[in-house]
Amino acid sequence: MESTESHTLMACHECDLLHRIHPLRYGERAKCSRCGAGLWAKKRDSFEYTIVFAVTSLLLFIMANVFPFMTFELHGRVQTSHLSTGVFEFFERGMWELGLLVLGASILFPAFKILGMLYVLVPLEMNRRPWKAPQVFRVVAQCQTWAMMDVYLLGVIVAVIKLADLATLVPGVAIYSFGALILTMAAADSALDPHAVWEKMEDLR
Amino acid sequence: MKGLSTTAAKASLISCHACHQLSRIPAGFTKGDAICPRCEAHIHLRKPNSISRTWALLIAAYILYIPANLLPVMTVISFGKGEADTILSGVKELIHAGMLPIALLVFFASITVPVLKLLTLTYLLLSVQYKSRWRPRDRTFLYRITEVVGRWSMIDIFMISILIALVKLQAVATIEPGMGAISFAAVVILTMFAAIGFDPRLIWDKMEEH
Numbered sequence: 001m002e003s004t005e006s007h008t009l010m011a012c013h014e015c016d017l018l019h020r021i022h023p024l025r026y027g028e029r030a031k032c033s034r035c036g037a038g039l040w041a042k043k044r045d046s047f048e049y050t051i052v053f054a055v056t057s058l059l060l061f062i063m064a065n066v067f068p069f070m071t072f073e074l075h076g077r078v079q080t081s082h083l084s085t086g087v088f089e090f091f092e093r094g095m096w097e098l099g100l101l102v103l104g105a106s107i108l109f110p111a112f113k114i115l116g117m118l119y120v121l122v123p124l125e126m127n128r129r130p131w132k133a134p135q136v137f138r139v140v141a142q143c144q145t146w147a148m149m150d151v152y153l154l155g156v157i158v159a160v161i162k163l164a165d166l167a168t169l170v171p172g173v174a175i176y177s178f179g180a181l182i183l184t185m186a187a188a189d190s191a192l193d194p195h196a197v198w199e200k201m202e203d204l205r
Numbered sequence: 206m207k208g209l210s211t212t213a214a215k216a217s218l219i220s221c222h223a224c225h226q227l228s229r230i231p232a233g234f235t236k237g238d239a240i241c242p243r244c245e246a247h248i249h250l251r252k253p254n255s256i257s258r259t260w261a262l263l264i265a266a267y268i269l270y271i272p273a274n275l276l277p278v279m280t281v282i283s284f285g286k287g288e289a290d291t292i293l294s295g296v297k298e299l300i301h302a303g304m305l306p307i308a309l310l311v312f313f314a315s316i317t318v319p320v321l322k323l324l325t326l327t328y329l330l331l332s333v334q335y336k337s338r339w340r341p342r343d344r345t346f347l348y349r350i351t352e353v354v355g356r357w358s359m360i361d362i363f364m365i366s367i368l369i370a371l372v373k374l375q376a377v378a379t380i381e382p383g384m385g386a387i388s389f390a391a392v393v394i395l396t397m398f399a400a401i402g403f404d405p406r407l408i409w410d411k412m413e414e415h
Contacts, residue, residue: 011213011220011227014345015409018209018216035345035409072371074378079371086366089373090382097387101394102366105359134244138223145397148356148363154310155363161307162299162364163371166378198224202243 012037046193047125047200053188054117060181061114065107068172070156072163083107083174109147110185116140117188120197129204137197144189149182212406212413219248252404256330262399263326269388269395270323276385279365283378291385292316292361314360315389322358322396325351326403333407341408348408352400358393362386 008021012032021030024042032039043049065083072079084107090099120137123130130136160169213220218227224244231239241248252258277289290298292315299308325347331337332344368380 009227010225011218013220013222013225014349014405015341016212016214016220016406017409018211018213018218020209035342035405037345037349070367070371074374077374077377079373081367081370085370086363089369090366093369093382095382095387098362098366098382098390101390102363106363134224134246138244138246141223145356145401148359151357151359152363154314154357155360156367158307158311158360159364159367159371161304162368165302167372169371195225198226198243 010039012039040195041193043191043193043196046191046196047121049191050117050188051121051125053184053191054114054121057114057181057184057188058118060177060184061110063177064174064181067174067177069174069178070160070172071170073168073170074166080172083178104146105148106152109143110149110181113140113143113147114185114188116143117192120201124197124200124204127204129201133201137194137201141194147185149178149185153179153182212409214250214406214410215413219250221246221248222252251406251410252402255402255404255407256333258402259326259330259399262395262402263323263330266323266392266395266399269392270319273385273388273392276388277383278361278385278389279368279383280381281372281378282381287381289383292389295361311360314357318354318358319392319396322351322355322400326396326399329403329408333411336411336414338412341412344408345405348400348403348405355393355397355400359390362390362393 007023010019010021010030011017012019012035014037015032015035017032017034019030019032019039021040024030024040026042026044029041030039031037067082068080069083069085070081072081084103087099087103087107090096090102116136117140119130120133120140124133156175163169213227217230219230219239220227221241221244223246224241226241226243228239228242228248230250239248240246274292277291278295280287280289282288296308296312296315299305299311329344329348329351332339337344365380365382365386369382372378372380
């Protein structure tokens, strides 16, 4: 973006058409006039909301990892599992590829996304530029694709339905925390205005 | 917002894929040796080797799609007897158990989405290579959906990870993941990388040529 006082010059990331964008009001969106891709959505109090939702997500994330996820009862035998149990089971069977995949999608990428958001946004909000801020924020954006908590929860639902006739399943605290985490992460994502973050980073250089 | 009648590339500008900062093409610019002044990412006019990279990932995904569907994704062992499940037989089982909505969901995520994704990316690549000028806006839209929806195919893999964590009563019932699961996960990941590697701006570059 090249900014002057009256407008910002910006290229569409999907078709490369140049646009002259007038200063947006809060809640206003700019779309590409040729291919329809979103160019910029300006959000009110973006930093504050994103930080609040990210902190909530961090607490829920810790709860989802510490507390029992689900308990399985069959013929009087009880088996408690945690969020990470599946990962260990894959490693024990020598299927480390799947172990790593599930570890990344359900634990590591979500964790990096939450921590990365806070690492960049909290100091920026206090008008300080954290060390390696652009690199960290770029990885946060890439975590978007690979953090698959929402898909994971659907996998849980399908597994529960498959086992429902066979055994008694008792949901644990972690499963509710995980469900809530998906909502707070979605809220943090929709509150985040990446353009505002990049501009602030540049201002504080 | 006003669309100008020219692209960034034509105006000698590079748009950073990470932070969307526009910068002038530096003198003596060759592929990918420039750095975005704002976010320090490597910047390119177009994603490097987009077409051949996407093809390579896509062909690998096509090949692995065969074992992904033929080999069992998991085996349920109860009282010493094993029953192998492929992706399709898992869906059939859900239908027999009377769970039609869930069966449809799994069918959509594990079969419809991967197949459509493979075919869509193939079509997009061919349309760019054959310099198609047909409905570029719709093709861009198709790409956008492909990029977003791909991750939902992972449902089956996550389901297996829950099942093996819960069902481990040695004598009564255990569940063993199979090679089909690894192949299937590889197909999903390869197509996700293929979608990331494809540059939708190539669709529009053909529209600029006369």
